[in-house]
Amino acid sequence: MSTSSLPVSPRRTLALPRLETLAAWLLAVIWIFPLLYAVWAAIHPPAYMVRFDLLAPLTLDNFTNAWAQAPFARYYLNTFALVTGVVLAQFVVCTLAAFAFARFPIPGKNLLFMLVLIQLFVFPEVLIVENYRIASELGLINTITGIGLPYVASA
Incomplete structure (x- = not known):
C-alpha cells in the first residue's frame, strides 16, 4: 500500500520583518548622522565645518580652545x-x-x-x-x- 501525500506549497513569509529591519536601519542612520557630523566638526578646522572634503586637515585645536574657555x-x-x-x-x-x-x-x-x-x-x-x-x-x-x-x- 502506497501512501501519497498532498503537494505542499512553499510557505509564503510576510514581508513585515524585512520592512521592520529596513525601518530600523533607516532610523539608525538618521540618528547617527548628527553624531558623525559632530565628530567631523570637532576634528577639522572651522573652515571645513560645512565643506566635506575628505582631504581636509585633521586638528585638535577645537578641543584645546574649548578646554581653555572655562575652568x-x-x-x-x-x-x-x-x-x-x-x-x-x-x-x-x-x-x-x-x-x-x-x-x-x-x-x-x-x-x-x-x-x-x-x-x-x-x-x-x-x-x-x-x-x-x-x-x-x-x-x-x-x-x-x-x-x-x-x-x-x-x-
Whole structure:
C-alpha cells in the first residue's frame, strides 16, 4: 500500500520583518548622522565645518580652545564633591529610614511607606522653584550644599 501525500506549497513569509529591519536601519542612520557630523566638526578646522572634503586637515585645536574657555578642572571637582556628598548623605538617611520602617512598630507605617514611594514619582524639575526659594531663605544660593540638599532626603 502506497501512501501519497498532498503537494505542499512553499510557505509564503510576510514581508513585515524585512520592512521592520529596513525601518530600523533607516532610523539608525538618521540618528547617527548628527553624531558623525559632530565628530567631523570637532576634528577639522572651522573652515571645513560645512565643506566635506575628505582631504581636509585633521586638528585638535577645537578641543584645546574649548578646554581653555572655562575652568573645567574646577567644574569636575565641584561635580565630584556634590555627587559624593549627596550619595553619602543619602546612604545615611535612607539606611536609617529603612531600619526604622523595618524594625519599629510605627503607627501608620504602611501609609508612610506609600508616601515615600509616591515621592519617587515626583520629578525633581517640578520642585525646582520651591527648592530655590528654600535655598534662598537658608542663604545657600550658589553653594554645593544648596544644590545637593534637596536630593539628600530623596529615596
